[in-house]
Amino acid sequence: MLIKKPTYHDDILPSEITPRDLYRRRREFLKQAAALGLAGTMLPQSVRAQTAAPVIEQGKLAKLAGRASPLSAKDKLTPHKDVVTYNNYYEFGTDKHQPAQYAHRLRSRPWSVAIEGEVKNKGPIDIEDLLKLAPMEERIYRMRCVEGWSMVIPWVGYSFAELVKRVQPTARAKYVAFTTALQPDTMIGLRLPVLEWPYVEGLRMDEAMHPLTLLCFGLYGEVLPGQNGAPVRLVVPWKYGFKSIKSIDKITFMESMPKTSWNVSAAHEYGFYSNVNPAVDHPRWSQATERRIGEDGFFTPKRKTLMFNGYAEQVAGLYKGMDLKKFY
Ligand SMILES: Nc1nc2c(c(=O)[nH]1)N[C@H]1C(S)=C(S)[C@@H](COP(=O)(O)O)O[C@H]1N2
Ligand SMILES: [Mo]
Numbered sequence: 001m002l003i004k005k006p007t008y009h010d011d012i013l014p015s016e017i018t019p020r021d022l023y024r025r026r027r028e029f030l031k032q033a034a035a036l037g038l039a040g041t042m043l044p045q046s047v048r049a050q051t052a053a054p055v056i057e058q059g060k061l062a063k064l065a066g067r068a069s070p071l072s073a074k075d076k077l078t079p080h081k082d083v084v085t086y087n088n089y090y091e092f093g094t095d096k097h098q099p100a101q102y103a104h105r106l107r108s109r110p111w112s113v114a115i116e117g118e119v120k121n122k123g124p125i126d127i128e129d130l131l132k133l134a135p136m137e138e139r140i141y142r143m144r145c146v147e148g149w150s151m152v153i154p155w156v157g158y159s160f161a162e163l164v165k166r167v168q169p170t171a172r173a174k175y176v177a178f179t180t181a182l183q184p185d186t187m188i189g190l191r192l193p194v195l196e197w198p199y200v201e202g203l204r205m206d207e208a209m210h211p212l213t214l215l216c217f218g219l220y221g222e223v224l225p226g227q228n229g230a231p232v233r234l235v236v237p238w239k240y241g242f243k244s245i246k247s248i249d250k251i252t253f254m255e256s257m258p259k260t261s262w263n264v265s266a267a268h269e270y271g272f273y274s275n276v277n278p279a280v281d282h283p284r285w286s287q288a289t290e291r292r293i294g295e296d297g298f299f300t301p302k303r304k305t306l307m308f309n310g311y312a313e314q315v316a317g318l319y320k321g322m323d324l325k326k327f328y
Contacts, residue, residue: 039096042146042270061222061225063222066137066221067136069140072139072141076152077152077154078151083220087100090194090199091183091187091247092188092226093188099226103225106186107183112125113127113130113232114249116251116253117252118169118170118255119167120169120170130163130232131217134158134163136218139154140153143237144241144305145241146282148291149292150292150303151293154221157235159211163251169205172255175255175256177254177258178203179198179252180198180248182197182198199246200245200260201243201245201261202254202259203236204257207236214234214235215234216235229246234248238311239273239274239309257272271327272327275308276306276308277308277324278304279307288304289302289305290303
C-alpha cells in the first residue's frame with residue numbers, strides 16, 4: 001500500500017514533537033487514510049477498509065513449556081491458526097492480517113526491559129533473566145477485544161506480581177506504566193500517526209498485582225511469535241484486549257495515573273480502566289455480545305459478553321464502590 005507521507009519531517013526529534021504537532025499529524029493522516037480506505041476498527045469511522053489476503057510464512061518457534069495453572073478457563077481453545085493470524089498490533093499495520101505478514105521482522109534479541117520510576121531495584125533486566133525469574137505456567141484465558149470478538153488462548157508466562165516482588169516498588173508507587181519498544185525499521189505502522197507512539201498502557205498497582213495479570217512469553221507451548229508481542233507482553237484477561245500490551249521494553253512505577261495511548265487518541269472511547277463491561281457501550285457500537293473467533297459459522301449465535309469477561313468472581317473486589325460507568 002502506498003501512503004503519502006504526512007507533512008512532517010523525519011529529522012524532527014520525537015522530543016521536539018508537541019501534542020499539537022501530533023494532533024495535526026493525526027488529522028492529516030486521517031484525511032489521507034479516509035481517501036485510501038485504510039482498516040482499523042478501533043480508529044475513528046473514517047478509517048475503515050478491505051482486508052488483504054494473508055501471507056503467512058511461519059518459521060519454527062522454540063518450545064516454551066508451562067505447568068498447567070488452576071487459573072485456566074475451561075473454554076474450548078481458539079485454533080492456533082487464528083491466534084497467530086488475526087491480530088491487532090498497529091505498529092505492524094492496522095489491518096488484522098498485517099502483523100502476521102510483517103512482525104517476523106521484529107528483532108526480539110537482544111532484548112531488555114527497563115525498570116524505572118518509584119522502585120528500589122531500577123535498571124534493565126535482560127530477557128534471558130526475565131524468562132528464568134519464576135516458573136512458567138500455562139494459563140488458558142479468554143481474551144475480548146473492544147471490537148466485539150473474543151478468543152481463548154493458552155498463554156505461557158507467570159504472574160506479573162512475581163516481577164513486582166523482586167523489583168520492590170516504593171510506597172509511593174500507585175500505578176504501573178508499560179511501554180512497547182520502538183523499532184522504526186521493522187515496524188511499518190509507526191509511519192502512521194494513528195496513535196501516539198510508543199504504545200503505552202497502564203494499570204493501578206492492585207490490578208497489576210492481581211494473580212491473573214500475566215507477564216507472558218509464549219502461547220500454545222511455543223515462544224510468542226512477533227505478531228502476538230514477542231518476546232514479552234502483558235495479558236490482563238478481564239480488560240479489553242488493548243490493555244494487553246505487546247513487546248514491552250519499559251516498566252515504570254508511578255505515583256500518578258499514567259497517560260495511555262488509546263486514551264490520548266480517543267479519550268471518550270477508551271478510558272483508563274477499560275474493564276470488559278457489557279453495560280457500557282462503546283460510543284459507536286454495543287458491547288453486549290461478542291463473536292468467538294473460530295466458531296463463527298453463518299448461523300452461530302453471538303455470545304453474551306460477561307461482566308469482567310467472566311472473571312467477576314476474582315476481580316470485582318478491585319472496583320468495589322467505584323462507578324464503572326464513570327470509570328470506564
Ligand atoms: N504494542 C501494542 N500492543 C497491543 C496492540 C497494539 O496495537 N500495539 N493491540 C492491542 C489489542 S487492541 C488487542 S485486542 C490485543 C491483541 O492481542 P493478540 O493479537 O495477541 O490476540 O493486543 C493489544 N496489544
Ligand atoms: Mo483490541
